[in-house]
Amino acid sequence: MKRIYLDHAATTAVRPEVLEAMLPYLSEKFGNPSSVYSLGREARRALDEARATVAALIGADEREIVFTGGGSEADNLAIKGVAFANRHKGNHIITSAVEHHAVLDTVHFLERNGFRITILPVDEYGMVDPDQVAEALTDETILVSIMHANNEVGTIQPIAEIGRILAEKKVYFHTDAVQTAGILPINVDELHCDLLSLSAHKFYGPKGVGVLYVRRGTKLEPHIHGGAQERKRRAGTENVAGIVGLAKAFALAQEEIEPSTAKLTALRDKLRDGIAARIDHVRFNGHPTLRLPNNVNVCFSFIEGEALLLNLDLHGIAASSGSACTSGSLEPSHVLLAMGVPPEIAHGSLRLTLGRENTEEEIDTVLDVLVEVVAKLRDMSPLYEKTPSSPLP
Amino acid sequence: MYSEKVMEHFTNPRNVGEVEQADGEGQVGNPICGDIMKLSIKVEDDRIVDIKFKTFGCGAAIASCSMLTEMVKGKTIEEARTITNRDVAEALGGLPSVKMHCSNLAADALQIAIDDYLSKKEEAQNA
Numbered sequence: 001m002k003r004i005y006l007d008h009a010a011t012t013a014v015r016p017e018v019l020e021a022m023l024p025y026l027s028e029k030f031g032n033p034s035s036v037y038s039l040g041r042e043a044r045r046a047l048d049e050a051r052a053t054v055a056a057l058i059g060a061d062e063r064e065i066v067f068t069g070g071g072s073e074a075d076n077l078a079i080k081g082v083a084f085a086n087r088h089k090g091n092h093i094i095t096s097a098v099e100h101h102a103v104l105d106t107v108h109f110l111e112r113n114g115f116r117i118t119i120l121p122v123d124e125y126g127m128v129d130p131d132q133v134a135e136a137l138t139d140e141t142i143l144v145s146i147m148h149a150n151n152e153v154g155t156i157q158p159i160a161e162i163g164r165i166l167a168e169k170k171v172y173f174h175t176d177a178v179q180t181a182g183i184l185p186i187n188v189d190e191l192h193c194d195l196l197s198l199s200a201h202k203f204y205g206p207k208g209v210g211v212l213y214v215r216r217g218t219k220l221e222p223h224i225h226g227g228a229q230e231r232k233r234r235a236g237t238e239n240v241a242g243i244v245g246l247a248k249a250f251a252l253a254q255e256e257i258e259p260s261t262a263k264l265t266a267l268r269d270k271l272r273d274g275i276a277a278r279i280d281h282v283r284f285n286g287h288p289t290l291r292l293p294n295n296v297n298v299c300f301s302f303i304e305g306e307a308l309l310l311n312l313d314l315h316g317i318a319a320s321s322g323s324a325c326t327s328g329s330l331e332p333s334h335v336l337l338a339m340g341v342p343p344e345i346a347h348g349s350l351r352l353t354l355g356r357e358n359t360e361e362e363i364d365t366v367l368d369v370l371v372e373v374v375a376k377l378r379d380m381s382p383l384y385e386k387t388p389s390s391p392l393p
Numbered sequence: 394m395y396s397e398k399v400m401e402h403f404t405n406p407r408n409v410g411e412v413e414q415a416d417g418e419g420q421v422g423n424p425i426c427g428d429i430m431k432l433s434i435k436v437e438d439d440r441i442v443d444i445k446f447k448t449f450g451c452g453a454a455i456a457s458c459s460m461l462t463e464m465v466k467g468k469t470i471e472e473a474r475t476i477t478n479r480d481v482a483e484a485l486g487g488l489p490s491v492k493m494h495c496s497n498l499a500a501d502a503l504q505i506a507i508d509d510y511l512s513k514k515e516e517a518q519n520a
Contacts, residue, residue, distance in 0.1 A: 302449060304428075307451050307454075323451070343424075382448070
């Protein structure tokens with residue numbers, strides 16, 4: 001059975017070109033960038049080049065790039081780093097209800113440590129309203145964190161608009177761009193952000209390496225102590241191979257944005273239109289137009305997401321869901337609930353995220369399998385027989 | 394995360410549907426929690442001769458209903474009375490701990506179905 005991978009928002013495979021760029025730094029070029037001898041200097045050069053590449057791709061200065069151990073670490077460093085370094089200025093932090101848990105759990109940690117938190121609601125598409133950000137600001141507000149695009153439903157947030165408001169008010173602005181890097185153009189000045197998180201494994205780079213962009217002049221308290229690496233903002237011997245891989249993968253992805261967007265959009269629309277035409281009682285989640293080109297998020301009424309995923313897996317299809325069983329809690333996706341999706345519908349959500357190797361034939365197969373599997377589960381569902389023709393709640 | 398037995402029942406669930414002119418019905422769970430299990434039974438001479446289920450729920454919910462129907466079919470009411478959710482989980486070769494409470498309620502639905510059968514029987518005798 002051929003595997004069809006439709007979970008690119010979860011992770012991606014390292015591209016061969018990226019792996020090739022990384023390998024020497026795991027073997028013959030194994031030096032520590034902090035060492036003075038030539039082996040160390042060689043690693044330092046690779047690190048400097050990677051930093052310059054990443055900086056240029058997002059319109060930043062090399063000194064503003066901090067390599068981290070991934071996207072979650074970048075989010076943690078941004079939020080805790082700004083909060084603890086700017087406590088004397090205020091203790092209020094604003095974020096949204098649909099953020100990744102790397103942001104939400106971090107602000108809740110800060111709340112337990114004396115900070116005041118405002119969690120902004122979103123509209124039915126998962127969109128944050130810039131006016132509500134402005135209204136939530138107080139004299140005590142030191143940081144706002146709003147994601148660039150949502151990892152579950154693909155809605156792209158009005159980051160530039162929010163950024164302009166915050167730049168005027170001189171409030172630090174962080175955006176988690178983990179889902180957009182390699183998919184949308186990113187320029188930190190156009191987005192008006194002070195901090196921005198990236199993660200390599202979302203754009204065909206290795207796992208365990210990310211970036212936090214930190215605008216010059218931003219006061220940041222490091223949370224890993226023990227060395228002068230990353231201009232004292234993140235101690236620890238640099239993951240040289242990972243960083244080289246990140247830069248290579250990011251450069252390839254950003255170069256290919258135009259053709260890749262066209263391809264992904266066509267596949268996404270084919271998938272969405274096919275579901276809409278062939279399966280009834282469905283609800284598409286996220287913004288209809290202001291959305292990532294590779295994301296389809298859909299709820300199938302009367303069935304549960306984990307059962308759907310297991311059935312798809314039996315057909316070799318990898319996807320994800322916002323059901324309680326897959327969120328690891330008793331509640332379905334916090335993103336769908338924040339958008340006003342009823343819990344019983346949210347349990348039946350399916351996220352399909354496309355990537356560079358997906359084909360039209362694969363989409364045809366996925367549609368055939370979905371029709372079969374959804375029908376099978378609905379036949380089993382006590383909810384379906386009662387309301388076969390009722391409108392969606 | 395699931396045992397082979399769970400996946401086997403999930404892939405080929407036994408006794409899906411509803412017994413025609415059921416002698417007893419039982420339902421547990423609610424859609425908000427993402428789990429509903431509904432059982433219907435046919436009883437002859439105090440023996441459960443047929444049992445079917447419908448489930449809105451995860452893999453564990455489907456597998457535990459399927460397993461339970463296999464365990465129950467042919468048993469007397471008295472024997473079926475003793476079956477617990479734990480028995481179902483054990484017969485499936487265990488369930489992940491997070492699933493033990495929310496998705497392992499098939500035996501509860503069975504007890505409700507038996508209660509339903511007994512009260513209908515009593516009504517009939519009194520009529």
